[in-house]
Amino acid sequence: MSPDRRTRPELIRQLQEAEATITALLSGQIDAVVDPKSKSTVLLSRAQDALRKSEDRYRRERDSAQRYLDTAAVIMLALDVNGRITLANRQACSILGWTVDELLGRDWFEMCIPADVRAAARASFRELLAGDLRTRASTVLTRTEGLRRIEWRNTLVRDDAGAVVGTFSSGTDVTEHHQTALALRVANERVRFALETANVGIWDMDYGTGQLRWSETIEAQYGLLPGGFGGRFDDFIALVHPDDREGLAETLGTAMRSGADFTTLHRALLPDGEVRWLSGTGRIQLDEKGKPIRGVGISLDVTDRHLTEERSQQAQKMEAVGRLASGIAHDFNNLLTVILGFADFMAEDVPAGSQHGKDLAEITKAARRGRSLTRQLLAFSRQQILQPTAIEVNDLIAEMSGMFEPLLGENIVVSLAPGSNVPSARADRGQLEQIVMNLVVNASDAMPAGGRITIATADVVLDDHFDDADYAVVPGHYVMISVTDTGAGMTQETKRRLFEPFFTTKPPGEGTGLGLSTTYGIVKQSLGYLRVSSVLNHGTTFEVYLPRWEGPLPAANDSGPAVAPVRALTGTLLLVEDEEGVRKLCGRILNRAGYQVLEATNAYDAERLFLEHGGSIDLVLTDIVMPGRGGPALIRRLRRNAPDVKALYMSGYTDQSIPSQVDSEGDLNFLHKPFEAPELLERVREAVLK
Amino acid sequence: MSKVPAKAGLRLRLYVAGNAPNSLRAIENATAICTEHFAAKYDLEIIDLLVEPQRGLDDGIIVTPTLLKISPLPAHRIVGNLADRSRVLLALASK
Numbered sequence: 084m085s086p087d088r089r090t091r092p093e094l095i096r097q098l099q100e101a102e103a104t105i106t107a108l109l110s111g112q113i114d115a116v117v118d119p120k121s122k123s124t125v126l127l128s129r130a131q132d133a134l135r136k137s138e139d140r141y142r143r144e145r146d147s148a149q150r151y152l153d154t155a156a157v158i159m160l161a162l163d164v165n166g167r168i169t170l171a172n173r174q175a176c177s178i179l180g181w182t183v184d185e186l187l188g189r190d191w192f193e194m195c196i197p198a199d200v201r202a203a204a205r206a207s208f209r210e211l212l213a214g215d216l217r218t219r220a221s222t223v224l225t226r227t228e229g230l231r232r233i234e235w236r237n238t239l240v241r242d243d244a245g246a247v248v249g250t251f252s253s254g255t256d257v258t259e260h261h262q263t264a265l266a267l268r269v270a271n272e273r274v275r276f277a278l279e280t281a282n283v284g285i286w287d288m289d290y291g292t293g294q295l296r297w298s299e300t301i302e303a304q305y306g307l308l309p310g311g312f313g314g315r316f317d318d319f320i321a322l323v324h325p326d327d328r329e330g331l332a333e334t335l336g337t338a339m340r341s342g343a344d345f346t347t348l349h350r351a352l353l354p355d356g357e358v359r360w361l362s363g364t365g366r367i368q369l370d371e372k373g374k375p376i377r378g379v380g381i382s383l384d385v386t387d388r389h390l391t392e393e394r395s396q397q398a399q400k401m402e403a404v405g406r407l408a409s410g411i412a413h414d415f416n417n418l419l420t421v422i423l424g425f426a427d428f429m430a431e432d433v434p435a436g437s438q439h440g441k442d443l444a445e446i447t448k449a450a451r452r453g454r455s456l457t458r459q460l461l462a463f464s465r466q467q468i469l470q471p472t473a474i475e476v477n478d479l480i481a482e483m484s485g486m487f488e489p490l491l492g493e494n495i496v497v498s499l500a501p502g503s504n505v506p507s508a509r510a511d512r513g514q515l516e517q518i519v520m521n522l523v524v525n526a527s528d529a530m531p532a533g534g535r536i537t538i539a540t541a542d543v544v545l546d547d548h549f550d551d552a553d554y555a556v557v558p559g560h561y562v563m564i565s566v567t568d569t570g571a572g573m574t575q576e577t578k579r580r581l582f583e584p585f586f587t588t589k590p591p592g593e594g595t596g597l598g599l600s601t602t603y604g605i606v607k608q609s610l611g612y613l614r615v616s617s618v619l620n621h622g623t624t625f626e627v628y629l630p631r632w633e634g635p636l637p638a639a640n641d642s643g644p645a646v647a648p649v650r651a652l653t654g655t656l657l658l659v660e661d662e663e664g665v666r667k668l669c670g671r672i673l674n675r676a677g678y679q680v681l682e683a684t685n686a687y688d689a690e691r692l693f694l695e696h697g698g699s700i701d702l703v704l705t706d707i708v709m710p711g712r713g714g715p716a717l718i719r720r721l722r723r724n725a726p727d728v729k730a731l732y733m734s735g736y737t738d739q740s741i742p743s744q745v746d747s748e749g750d751l752n753f754l755h756k757p758f759e760a761p762e763l764l765e766r767v768r769e770a771v772l773k
Numbered sequence: 774m775s776k777v778p779a780k781a782g783l784r785l786r787l788y789v790a791g792n793a794p795n796s797l798r799a800i801e802n803a804t805a806i807c808t809e810h811f812a813a814k815y816d817l818e819i820i821d822l823l824v825e826p827q828r829g830l831d832d833g834i835i836v837t838p839t840l841l842k843i844s845p846l847p848a849h850r851i852v853g854n855l856a857d858r859s860r861v862l863l864a865l866a867s868k
Contacts, residue, residue: 092847093847096847096849100850100852103850103851103852103853104835104836104852106852106853107836107852107853107854108836110853111795112795112838112852112853112854112856113795113836113837113838113852113853114789114790114791114793114794114795114796114836114837114838115790115793115796115822115823115836115837116835116836116837117822117826117829117830117834117835117836117837119830122826122827122830123826124790124822124823124826124829124837126790126791126793126823127793127836
């Protein structure tokens with residue numbers, strides 16, 4: 084028997100035993116193992132205990148980790164490289180609204196990212212896997228279709244070999260914060276919008292660094308481009324109008340010492356020479372030693388408001404001058420009328436070449452100058468009576484052009500640029516002539532070294548965007564006359580005060596300062612507009628806009644003054660005048676001319692005299708303003724019984740309502756005081772013959 | 774189960790580890806099987822390897838509980854708590 088044969092069954096048996104041992108082991112029937120090395124028996128229960136303990140510890144750690152994950156106020160989320168969820172803590176479930184089991188294994192992006200940002204989120208995830216660990220914020224979609232804003236901090240999960248197998252992220256729900264930030268941004272935006280719209284600029288000054296920061300709005304207020312401000316206090320002062328620097332520095336200095344709020348109003352001198360008014364409010368913080376730390380404030384462009392106020396003051400000033408002028412003009416004109424009249428009488432008896440004759444001529448000259456001044460004052464104060472007619476401005480300017488040459492220097496060229504199809508203007512011819520003359524003389528004065536004056540006319544339609552300094556424009560057709568010079572132009576200051584009475588840029592003694600204010604007054608009284616544009620060193624353009632004549636055009640006739648027939652005048656006149664000097668003068672002039680004159684000092688006497696003389700009175704010559712009943716009322720009463728009675732009014736200045744009163748009676752016979760004998764006689768003759 | 778005729782000299786050794794649960798059950802089961810099937814004609818030696826580990830080593834025992842049939846030959850080992858009586862009887866009867 085070979086040993087092999089004996090051992091084969093033995094081997095089989097041993098194998099069977101080994102198998103049985105393994106089976107027993109697997110079925111938990113084994114208690115201990117004999118360890119040949121240590122020659123000891125080791126209870127499996129101990130090993131199992133150890134294992135169990137190890138497992139327990141692992142479980143405790145795991146539970147503790149899970150508890151940590153679950154109690155964490157943040158979302159814990161792990162994804163594999165494909166974006167499938169491998170871990171989600173309770174906070175994640177709570178915010179997302181899914182259970183852990185519902186989340187695990189699902190595609191995070193399909194399940195929890197809104198479709199519209201899904202592609203972007205996946206791209207961001209790929210960046211993260213590539214090692215870009217920056218904090219990211221994303222919007223997540225909850226089970227109930229809610230949206231939350233989550234800010235993620237991320238790390239990569241690697242296997243033992245260091246290969247990236249997924250991501251681990253903690254997420255903070257910043258929805259409320261995000262909304263607050265959004266709301267804050269909206270609020271900021273709103274404030275910024277409000278400030279910008281209101282043209283309010285903001286500045287702040289750090290006294291530690293000397294840095295002065297300006298908003299773009301302030302930069303714009305000072306005519307700078309965004310970012311154009313230098314950033315130092317001196318840069319600021321350099322932009323302030325030189326005349327206002329001292330006052331501004333003083334205000335700021337006081338504020339820096341006191342720490343009290345301050346307000347400023349100063350002019351900014353823009354790089355293009357424009358001047359703007361800026362109003363500011365600010366506050367400077369001081370430290371405990373009273374040293375300034377920081378200043379903040381706002382700046383507001385109040386140019387328009389300031390100019391409006393200035394204009395309003397200007398208008399008030401002009402109104403006041405006007406009232407004063409009209410107040411004295413009446414009496415003054417009566418005096419001048421009397422002086423001129425009686426001087427005229429005396430001149431008839433005194434040889435012109437004698438000393439008395441020369442003196443009389445001086446008296447007459449002075450009185451005429453006085454009369455001219457009074458008229459200008461009244462024109463400016465819009466108190467004089469205008470007699471508007473239809474005027475062909477092209478014809479008028481053509482006629483006038485002959486008058487310019489002697490007035491203007493040799494080196495001044497006047498060119499006319501009449502517009503075509505210019506309609507008739509509605510204006511007082513004499514006054515319009517004065518306007519054109521004033522503007523031409525003014526233009527000439529602006530060009531001491533010579534130049535060109537262009538007078539143009541045009542038919543213009545004004546809409547309510549027309550920029551008139553003082554008045555809202557009534558839209559419609561206007562006749563425009565412009566006078567342009569190539570002179571020195573005007574400074575802002577001159578432009579602002581241009582129409583102010585007695586304002587003049589000419590040396591004392593030259594010019595009354597009434598030319599342009601008269602022009603202004605006439606244009607305004609004619610319901611027209613006046614616009615000035617001027618570029619320093621390039622010239623000035625005055626544009627006069629007059630209303631179009633709307634009525635039927637009068638038949639063309641010779642507008643030249645009728646030549647008075649040289650013959651004795653006859654007729655009976657009723658002269659009504661409260662001012663004794665004027666009454667006596669008129670009586671004497673008219674008497675000498677051949678009229679029968681009945682004199683009355685008031686409307687009541689006049690009415691009595693009229694009745695006494697029945698139908699023998701050819702003309703009533705009456706003052707408009709008298710104590711008691713005025714001229715127009717007198718004429719109305721007389722016409723009740725004698726509808727055909729003729730009337731000629733004498734008038735100084737008076738109230739603007741009077742022309743319309745008289746106008747309503749259907750005639751407009753006026754004699755402006757002061758007048759001289761020939762004028763009186765001509766007007767009376769016209770009126771009697773009418 | 775029918776009674777197996779007692780054979781002279783049935784000698785068994787049961788290796789156990791203290792009073793570990795499977796060891797106690799193996800002692801219980803071995804005693805019951807012997808009493809039941811071999812009447813008094815058996816010799817069952819119980820060896821606690823926690824006390825005498827060397828004896829286990831000597832007999833080539835790897836785990837407890839193990840029942841070793843010494844005689845009659847051939848020797849045979851049964852590993853486990855001996856709860857499967859048919860398997861135990863088959864092993865004891867094997868030749």
